[in-house]
Amino acid sequence: MAEPLLQLRGLKKSFGALLATDNVSLTLRPGEIHALIGPNGAGKTTLIHQIAGTLQPDEGELRFAGQDITSLHMADRVQLGLARTFQVSSVLPEFSALRNVMLAVQARQGTSFRFFADVRRDARLTDAAAECLARAGLDGRAAVPAAELSHGERRRLEIAIALATGPRALLLDEPMAGLGPEGSKDLVVLLNALRSEVPMLLVEHDMDAVFALADRISVLVYGRVIATGTADEIRRHPEVRAAYLGDDA
Amino acid sequence: MARETVFNGLMILVLAAIPAAALLFEEPFYLTLATRLAILALAAVGLNVALGLGGLVSFGHAAFFGIGGYVAGILAVHAFNMEPLLPGLPGTKSMPVIWVVSMLLAALIALPMGAISLRTSGVYFIMITLAFAQMIYYFAISWPAYGGEDGLSFYVRNGFPGVNTLQPLPFLLVCYGLLAAALLFFWRLQHSPFGAALQAARQNDVRLAAVGIRPFKIRLTAFALSAAITGVAGALFADLNRFVSPSMLSWHLSGELIVLIILGGVGRLFGPVAGATVYVFLEYGLGGITERWQFFLGLILLGVVLFARGGIIGLFAGRPRHG
Numbered sequence: 340m341a342e343p344l345l346q347l348r349g350l351k352k353s354f355g356a357l358l359a360t361d362n363v364s365l366t367l368r369p370g371e372i373h374a375l376i377g378p379n380g381a382g383k384t385t386l387i388h389q390i391a392g393t394l395q396p397d398e399g400e401l402r403f404a405g406q407d408i409t410s411l412h413m414a415d416r417v418q419l420g421l422a423r424t425f426q427v428s429s430v431l432p433e434f435s436a437l438r439n440v441m442l443a444v445q446a447r448q449g450t451s452f453r454f455f456a457d458v459r460r461d462a463r464l465t466d467a468a469a470e471c472l473a474r475a476g477l478d479g480r481a482a483v484p485a486a487e488l489s490h491g492e493r494r495r496l497e498i499a500i501a502l503a504t505g506p507r508a509l510l511l512d513e514p515m516a517g518l519g520p521e522g523s524k525d526l527v528v529l530l531n532a533l534r535s536e537v538p539m540l541l542v543e544h545d546m547d548a549v550f551a552l553a554d555r556i557s558v559l560v561y562g563r564v565i566a567t568g569t570a571d572e573i574r575r576h577p578e579v580r581a582a583y584l585g586d587d588a
Numbered sequence: 589m590a591r592e593t594v595f596n597g598l599m600i601l602v603l604a605a606i607p608a609a610a611l612l613f614e615e616p617f618y619l620t621l622a623t624r625l626a627i628l629a630l631a632a633v634g635l636n637v638a639l640g641l642g643g644l645v646s647f648g649h650a651a652f653f654g655i656g657g658y659v660a661g662i663l664a665v666h667a668f669n670m671e672p673l674l675p676g677l678p679g680t681k682s683m684p685v686i687w688v689v690s691m692l693l694a695a696l697i698a699l700p701m702g703a704i705s706l707r708t709s710g711v712y713f714i715m716i717t718l719a720f721a722q723m724i725y726y727f728a729i730s731w732p733a734y735g736g737e738d739g740l741s742f743y744v745r746n747g748f749p750g751v752n753t754l755q756p757l758p759f760l761l762v763c764y765g766l767l768a769a770a771l772l773f774f775w776r777l778q779h780s781p782f783g784a785a786l787q788a789a790r791q792n793d794v795r796l797a798a799v800g801i802r803p804f805k806i807r808l809t810a811f812a813l814s815a816a817i818t819g820v821a822g823a824l825f826a827d828l829n830r831f832v833s834p835s836m837l838s839w840h841l842s843g844e845l846i847v848l849i850i851l852g853g854v855g856r857l858f859g860p861v862a863g864a865t866v867y868v869f870l871e872y873g874l875g876g877i878t879e880r881w882q883f884f885l886g887l888i889l890l891g892v893v894l895f896a897r898g899g900i901i902g903l904f905a906g907r908p909r910h911g
């Protein structure tokens with residue numbers, strides 16, 4: 340079996356008396372899509388925050404590409420190749436879609452402390468950004484300010500930005516949130532096309548999307564992972580059915 | 589041509605027209621007015637880097653303005669008295685040297701000040717920058733060696749190679765030259781990778797971190813650059829008056845610089861110039877009629893904040909475009 344790219348070991352996080360992350364251990368292997376599901380309030384977003392670096396775990400260890408990243412700043416994790424998208428789209432509203440992506444490209448190229456070069460005339464920057472936009476299906480919307488993009492387009496822009504950071508793994512926090520059935524289907528196609536290129540840890544409520552995409556699924560309930568397995572194993576798992584999927588799944 | 593470009597061209601014409609009018613109507617006072625305008629605009633260009641591009645509402649930029657002023661005053665007095673500043677370190681009457689020292693010292697003080705202030709944001713950032721500036725203000729008041737509360741006079745304006753700075757017009761042109769250099773720098777910065785990161789920090793700092801850039805480093809660098817430009821303006825202001833006093837460090841001045849930028853257009857290239865023009869014209873025009881001219885400035889500011897959030901440039905040229 341391939342060495343895991345991302346490894347969580349015994350992660351714990353509590354807010355007062357609430358244990359939001361209870362001894363979570365997970366892995367993300369090269370080439371896989373690993374979905375994280377669980378009912379509302381199970382602690383999925385808290386877990387994503389700890390992996391991305393917006394929250395510090397109280398206990399446990401995070402390893403990425405063979406390196407301990409537990410206490411690394413969010414920006415430094417991204418520099419190592421651990422990119423994320425947000426549950427609520429987080430873009431630069433005044434910048435055009437293209438310039439949103441260009442910022443990620445310049446971060447990867449390490450040119451953010453250049454004071455005199457003109458980003459608009461830097462073909463290495465604009466071309467790489469345009470390519471990422473095109474992959475996310477936004478090539479026609481490059482010049483539109485992010486504030487004027489539709490909700491669905493902003494979800495795609497998030498993915499284009501994440502791709503532009505040159506990721507070795509993607510954390511996707513409910514990428515389908517707020518999309519209609521059509522939008523969800525399109526996004527499944529997009530993520531499916533990326534699977535060979537970059538492994539993903541996918542937090543998602545949309546079960547159709549999860550079962551269509553995930554190689555493995557972990558189920559989080561009250562901060563604990565109660566099961567990890569393939570889609571079929573999860574569908575059959577009695578505890579999962581009781582806690583989450585209900586009897587009709 | 590974009591409307592903002594047209595507006596900027598008009599502003600350049602206004603700046604050129606004032607000295608022309610001064611010569612035409614033999615009103616040398618207009619030259620002083622234009623010099624004051626250019627220096628205030630230059631100081632505000634500095635603040636515009638932090639406030640306009642970075643969204644850092646510094647209420648402490650008087651500190652850097654005053655530091656520049658005291659650098660000019662102290663070096664000039666030492667040069668005049670032929671007393672070394674420190675053993676082996678003489679004073680100087682050379683403007684370029686004074687400018688470099690002003691910029692370096694302002695930036696050097698901005699670094700720890702920013703490093704602490706940038707741990708906060710919003711109202712707390714405003715208050716902590718104010719607190720730092722007030723510390724420096726009270727330090728200047730209670731430091732008798734350079735005049736304390738009374739300030740420090742020097743009798744001859746500092747010099748610039750090849751220019752007779754004692755004459756109002758050449759000195760004005762020196763100030764215009766520095767303002768032009770600062771505007772050029774701001775314009776390049778605005779479109780540079782650093783400028784993109786800085787503007788991203790203003791819009792959404794979590795997004796900036798999520799592409800792999802630490803907002804703190806970007807903001808701190810911007811704060812120091814901003815302080816350096818405002819510092820040079822302070823040195824010129826001291827040279828204009830041949831006098832520097834703690835009032836250059838007072839919070840009134842920090843507030844004035846913010847007002848200039850809001851009047852002109854926050855984050856716009858010529859915003860500080862437009863703001864300073866309105867300010868100086870009001871001060872001169874209304875100040876001749878009533879001592880309470882700032883009441884009318886307040887009314888205009890109120891109007892801008894309520895009805896023209898983009899300032900004068902926003903009114904004329906609409907919202908900024910980021911290609």
